Amino acid sequence: MTDTEVEILPLLREKHINYIIEQDSHRSYEYWLSEHLRMNGLYWGVTALLIMKSLDESLPRSEVIDFVFSCWDSKAGGFGAFPRHDAHLLSTLSALQILKIYDTELTILGSEKREQVVAFVKGLQLPSGCFQGDRFGEVDTRFVYNGLSSLSLLDELTPEIVDPAVKFIMECQNFDGSFGMLPGAESHAAQVFTCVGALAIADKLHLIEDDTKLGSWLSERQVLPSGGFNGRPEKLPDVCYSWWVLSSLSILNKKHWVDLEKLEAFILTCQDSKDGGIGDRPDNQTDIYHTCFGLAGLSLIDHEKYNFTEIDPVYCMPTEVTKTFKKWKS
Amino acid sequence: MQHGIKRINLSEEAKRAKLEKDKAKIVEYKQLSEKVFSLRDDEVYSFDALKYTSVLLKMNPEFYTIWNYRRDILTNLKYEQEPDNDYAWWLSYDLGFLMSLLKKFPKVYWIWNHRSWCLFELVKLGKVNWQYEFGVVSKLLELDSRNFHGWQYRRFVVENIELESTKKAAPTNKSDESSVLLEIDINEFKYTTEKISKNISNFSAWHNRSKLIPKIYHLFQALDSPNEKYPEVFEIFKSPQSILNHELELIKTGMYMDADDTSVWLYLYWLLTEKLFIDDLNKSKKGRYLSLLKEELHIVEELNKLEKDDHVENWDNCWCLKTIVLIKGLIEKEEKGATNPRDLLTNDIKNHLRTLIKIDPLRKGKYLDQLEGKASIIPTI
Amino acid sequence: MMPPYQRTERRKSMAERRPSVSYTPPVIPHLAGLEKPQELSLKLEECDVLIMGTGLVESILAASLSWQGVQVLHIDNKNYYGDSSSTLTIEQLKKWCMEVNQGRMQHFQDAQIYVPGGKTTNKFKSKDYGIDLTPKIMFCKSDLLSLLIKSRVYKYLEFQSLSNFHVFENDDFSQKITTQTSKEDIFTDKSLSLITKRNLMKFLKFILTDNKEPQKKKVLQESSKSRISDFLVSQFSLEKPQINELVYSIGLCINEDTKTPEALAKIKRFLSSFDVYGNFPVMVSKYGGPGEISQGFCRSAAVAGTVYKLNTALVDYDPKSKIAKFNDGSHVKINEKIVVSPSQIPKFLQSSYNEITAPLKQYSITRLITVVRRDCKEWMSEQESSAIVVFPPHSLPTNNDQSVQVIIQNGGTGVCPEGQSIWFSHTSEQDLNRAKQDLESAYGKMETSLLRESTSDLDEAFDDHDFVLSAQGTPVFINSFKLGESLSNFVPKEKLEIVCKLGYVQKTYVNPDLSNIFHAKPENNVVLKNLEDAKNDIIFSNMPSAELSYDGIIGEAKLIYQKITGTDEDFFDVDFEDEDEEDNEYNEAHKVASTTTMKSVGSSGGIVGGGPNSNTNLHALSSDNENVIEDDSDDDHNPFGADEMEL
CATH class of the missing domain: 3.30.519 (Guanine Nucleotide Dissociation Inhibitor; domain 2)
Structure with missing residues (x-):
């Protein structure tokens, strides 16, 4: 517990850029098995490149946009994860985020698709205020965030949608101040992001009356000796929580409640020094998901130091994009 | 996403070899996907199609589109073609199929999702066996006592068992209904005790306990003669105070066993600040809450002393000291009725916060905020 | 007087009970001697290594060598497998006792x-009855168990848990072992004071900490010479009942002089074996212990090409021509080495053996x-x-x-x-x-x-x-x-x-604390002695130790392996991977076909079922993932023990 000097490894920017570009090139069996995550993967890749300020030179805009539209599910009126896959709220939000990055007005979507996708997302909200992921009924605070964020991107939020959604979120808060996936469910750091993020989108952060309690819970996620964040008490740290926890703290204006330098060091030790990319823990397999959230974490810690794009903790998109949003006021 | 998988940096040669080896599998997978997609596009809902989805889902249980198609097949099948096995039979068959997948992929949302869908379909048919599901989830939690899905699924099953049981109870008799629910919740309560005994760090179990306690208490209150059927449990639940005493005793053992365990302390914080308990304490005797706080403070300070003796540089134990700050803050509030965070900061507490900055430097920023009165040292609601 | 014994019956071992289909190499060599002991004289003209005695260490050695492509001839002068670690019937034991008392069983007496x-x-x-001459138990986390899995020999065997x-x-x-070893029982045991609970937990935490952790390292160094009981009193204020349990039952130490590092290692061995395959620390093999396991390795060796012959003894060896002569009149040229079990020493080697073991403590x-x-x-x-x-x-x-x-x-x-x-x-x-x-x-x-x-x-x-x-x-x-x-x-x-x-x-000659196995030197271990008059062609192995677990067995096998091949780096370095993958697919299909069968976990170790920790890449990729929310798959054990689970 003594204050030791933290060794901070260099950021392997070029390697990470290459790693992301190369995602599509090694077509192993596992790659084909991950089609159902491709839209999300693309969003993670685009975001990671944007953070490193190299999106335009690394990924051809038209190819990205073509891919997104090739995943349009006209039957449901939403985006699937891959061509011919069913529309789902998860992939729909990713698709909208990608399109918004390239076209803040979303004119590219066209009025017909726009209407359909709005109807699709709105249609997924249940009387409880929660959203389901698709027509088959899976509910979870993840989908509340997805729903509100999507509609916010489309500038389609209304009190009829926001109020019950917010009510539902508040039912998911636990005695420790933190949030679970459903009312009654155990607190989990990623769930905190979806709840706090959704409340921020809904302009209802004031409902978290005791933000010291929540802030304390979040700050306790940082563990030694690694300095990384875990997702629940007595669990191991994982790079992706660098985002879920730090973004939540950032929304609550409590980023300084954790040791950012130690977190930075942890994220950087999870880099693959040979092939680029970031894994969940040091020496573990890398993937695009942890690469994106590791870099997003670094951007929240100090975007200027790394010459990164500043990231918006609410939307996990660059602030230069989100500042154009018409923010919902309750 | 890769989790907990050690990185292997394959040589170029090994990569090529792997790709070569993968080729056949890729072809098979792509052909099968293509086949299933075209069946889906043609809206074919047949037993053959069902079998194809089984094979494909075994290869990739996260292929949600295929799960969707499978559900559409199941709801649209012409079961009269195979008279031996009706819709309910096939749904039960799917439960078995899912079990085999869960063994291998216990953390895939889509599998759990399909399982609850099957169960709700069976509910519609009046043929669901929630008790069996209960057995399934108990087994799963035995193997990984903190699996997130497992606990969530357990709550889901319990909720449905409750729903089913209350439907069976006489609709007019409130006490009857409470009695049915009580039995279920008491068993759940005992289950958390068992899990906690196995491992005090199982916060999932502590969490569930915090949800069950108020529920059981209120159910007992709703009974006509509460102490008949569950005398020993009623001993614990006869008043919020008796619950509190019972839980504090339990948590004390936990604190002594591992003073560095987060779960134990979080639960203690709940016990010390939950309105249900505080109101009851103060109702019974003025100042009862205050004296309880002082007793707890004493226990934590004793433990901290032991921990200090063990430490090479005689440092306070981090969690003990955090808790001491909290309890002292609560005492200040009780004694002075102070509401402003700044008013709670006695010199004593300030010293503790300064010590915490030294022994828990990760959270230095928080302690500084507290020292400056920008953040409260006790819960504000 | 004992009744005159009939022809001694041989019990079937698991290796024989299990049909060989579960383990099918492309070409099945003749399982000489295993299913049916070979009666004819040896057809072999030469081999690389001759091993005498089918005890556990020798059998592991035979398998490890032959999987590396070494031609092994493995003989035993008895008509059963296992040598000094055999599993015998009562009739066989009667005969065995008589032979011991006649001085025909070297290193045994007073039977x-x-x-x-x-x-x-x-x-x-x-x-x-299957009575082990040297019964042993296996910790769930042990090198022998790892080897059984790696070598696939576990497939010939069946295991059961032991938790009491x-x-x-x-x-x-007092049956406190299941009580005090796990956190559970410390938590619930009302007879322990809070302070004792705390001390026990501190100790458990300490012991499971990495030995390289600086503070632990320091404590260990300081206590390297002190007795374990003194250490537990001074460092953790533990009392006699807990000390006895920790040291003698959990740790299986044998006397009060046991030094702290050794005892701690033994206690840790127990604790880290918990929850590897379930809530128990130890397994035993069914139908017998070392006798069964040695036959499993013999079988594996046979599959890899070792030639077996029972009832056969070496009668002479000429180091110049490298010709070995056997009691059936046959002879075989030995290209490399001869390994001799101490219970099967031929007359012509007896005096050399006596000479090199004279300085050793028995x-x-x-x-x-x-x-x-x-x-x-x-x-x-x-x-x-x-x-x-x-x-x-x-x-x-x-x-x-x-x-x-x-x-x-x-x-x-x-x-x-x-x-x-x-x-x-x-x-x-x-x-x-x-x-x-x-x-x-x-x-x-x-x-x-x-x-x-x-x-x-x-x-x-x-x-x-x-x-x-x-x-x-x-x-x-x-x-x-x-x-x-x-x-x-x-x-x-x-x-x-x-x-x-x-x-x-x-x-x-093996020290009960196994120190001369773990720190083997020519001065303390017969394996490393050189027999100069036989041009160092002959290596003597050791008699079984007093150790209750299988600890030290692999160490001994490796010691001999290294002496023969010059290195132990490729010890069982065999790639069974492809076979395993097919197996998984087969199991998977099989499981789906019979999803309704209920089978409890725990009573028999997971390795009996599907093969542990066989992470295929597909598994790795798909075991957890989602878009916005990441589930925490942060435990390094298998979630839900997925591979072991049968519902």
Whole structure:
């Protein structure tokens, strides 16, 4: 517990850029098995490149946009994860985020698709205020965030949608101040992001009356000796929580409640020094998901130091994009 | 996403070899996907199609589109073609199929999702066996006592068992209904005790306990003669105070066993600040809450002393000291009725916060905020 | 007088019981000697390595060499497998004892076998018994278990869990091992004070910390010379009952002089073995221990091309021509080395062996094995068939210096018929008279305790201390299976019925603490001695050690392996991967086909089922993932123990 000097490894920017570009090139069996995550993967890749300020030179805009539209599910009126896959709220939000990055007005979507996708997302909200992921009924605070964020991107939020959604979120808060996936469910750091993020989108952060309690819970996620964040008490740290926890703290204006330098060091030790990319823990397999959230974490810690794009903790998109949003006021 | 998988940096040669080896599998997978997609596009809902989805889902249980198609097949099948096995039979068959997948992929949302869908379909048919599901989830939690899905699924099953049981109870008799629910919740309560005994760090179990306690208490209150059927449990639940005493005793053992365990302390914080308990304490005797706080403070300070003796540089134990700050803050509030965070900061507490900055430097920023009165040292609601 | 024995029957081993289809290499070499001992003289003209004796270490060695492409000829001068670690029937044991007493079993002496009653009163079938000459237990986290899995030899065997360890103290048994070793029992045990609970937990935490952690390293260095009990008192303020359990039952240490680092390693061995395959630390192989496992390795060796021949002894070897001559008149050229088990030393080598072992310290292991007509279920966990009983130093009326360790196994393990059990006890006491007294005394204590517990005369036996009052004021019986103190005055009237009692002394040059295996040097280990007059072509192996677990076995095998091949880096460096993958797919298909079968986990180790931790890449990729929310798959064990689970 003594204050030791933290060794901070260099950021392997070029390697990470290459790693992301190369995602599509090694077509192993596992790659084909991950089609159902491709839209999300693309969003993670685009975001990671944007953070490193190299999106335009690394990924051809038209190819990205073509891919997104090739995943349009006209039957449901939403985006699937891959061509011919069913529309789902998860992939729909990713698709909208990608399109918004390239076209803040979303004119590219066209009025017909726009209407359909709005109807699709709105249609997924249940009387409880929660959203389901698709027509088959899976509910979870993840989908509340997805729903509100999507509609916010489309500038389609209304009190009829926001109020019950917010009510539902508040039912998911636990005695420790933190949030679970459903009312009654155990607190989990990623769930905190979806709840706090959704409340921020809904302009209802004031409902978290005791933000010291929540802030304390979040700050306790940082563990030694690694300095990384875990997702629940007595669990191991994982790079992706660098985002879920730090973004939540950032929304609550409590980023300084954790040791950012130690977190930075942890994220950087999870880099693959040979092939680029970031894994969940040091020496573990890398993937695009942890690469994106590791870099997003670094951007929240100090975007200027790394010459990164500043990231918006609410939307996990660059602030230069989100500042154009018409923010919902309750 | 890769989790907990050690990185292997394959040589170029090994990569090529792997790709070569993968080729056949890729072809098979792509052909099968293509086949299933075209069946889906043609809206074919047949037993053959069902079998194809089984094979494909075994290869990739996260292929949600295929799960969707499978559900559409199941709801649209012409079961009269195979008279031996009706819709309910096939749904039960799917439960078995899912079990085999869960063994291998216990953390895939889509599998759990399909399982609850099957169960709700069976509910519609009046043929669901929630008790069996209960057995399934108990087994799963035995193997990984903190699996997130497992606990969530357990709550889901319990909720449905409750729903089913209350439907069976006489609709007019409130006490009857409470009695049915009580039995279920008491068993759940005992289950958390068992899990906690196995491992005090199982916060999932502590969490569930915090949800069950108020529920059981209120159910007992709703009974006509509460102490008949569950005398020993009623001993614990006869008043919020008796619950509190019972839980504090339990948590004390936990604190002594591992003073560095987060779960134990979080639960203690709940016990010390939950309105249900505080109101009851103060109702019974003025100042009862205050004296309880002082007793707890004493226990934590004793433990901290032991921990200090063990430490090479005689440092306070981090969690003990955090808790001491909290309890002292609560005492200040009780004694002075102070509401402003700044008013709670006695010199004593300030010293503790300064010590915490030294022994828990990760959270230095928080302690500084507290020292400056920008953040409260006790819960504000 | 013993009855004249018939032709000794050979029990079928698991390797034989299991059909070979579960393990099909492209070409199946003739399983010489395994399914049917080869009667004809050897057709082999030459081989690389000749191994004499089919004991456990030698069998592992044979398999490891032949999987590396070495041509091995593996012989045994007995007509059964296993050599000094064999699993024998009662008839075989009778013959064996006679041979021991005739001096024909090197390194064994003072054998006695007692079969009470005549054919009329003591009816049993000799073949129903599989009695290990050197019984052992296997920790779930151990190098032998890893090797069994890696080499796929586990497929020939069947394992069962063992979770009950009893320790005898103050003239009483307490079964605290399952109680105090896990956090659970420390948490719930009302007899422990909060302070003791805290101290025990501190110790458990300490022991599971990485040895490289600076603070732990420092503590370990400072205590390297101190006795473990002193260490536990000074560092963790533990008291005698906990110390006895930690040191003698969890740690299976044998005397009070055990130094802290050794004892800590042994305690850790136990603790880290928990929850590897379930909530138990130890496994035993069914139908017998080392005897069964050595046959498993012989079988693997045969698959890899080792030639087997039983009833065969070396009679001469010429280091110049490298020709070995056998008692059946055949001869084979040995290209590399000859490995000789100390129980099969040919006459022409005897004097050389005596010479090189003269400076070594010899140790005695005294064993007492009793087969009783009682299944001893009281001492075992539900659904288990084995237990351990330990008598720490000075716990017996004989004031034993060395602890007495006992493995109890009943019919459920296949070593004896249902309703009976075998008590395998041994001690490392070097004074043979004392050793025998200690073992007899321990037997007596167990007998009394067993009879006490199974008495039907409860009124006499129990008093108020055995009851507690429940919240409603009704008395509740504390623990009906307690080997309880309040019963200690109860003197049983009956005696246990004995099927067979067997005692013998075995000699070995392996130190009971295995130090000369883990730190083998030419001065302390016979394997590393050079036999110059045989041009160093001949290597002697060791007799089995007194160690109750299989620790040290792989170490010995590697030691010899290294002496033959120059390195142990490629020891069992065999890629069985492809076969495994096919297996998984097969299992998977099989499981789906029979999803409704319910099978409990735990009673038999997971490796019996699907093969542990076989992470295919597909598994790795798909085991957890989602878009916005990441599930925490942050435990390094398999989530849900997925591979082991059968529902």
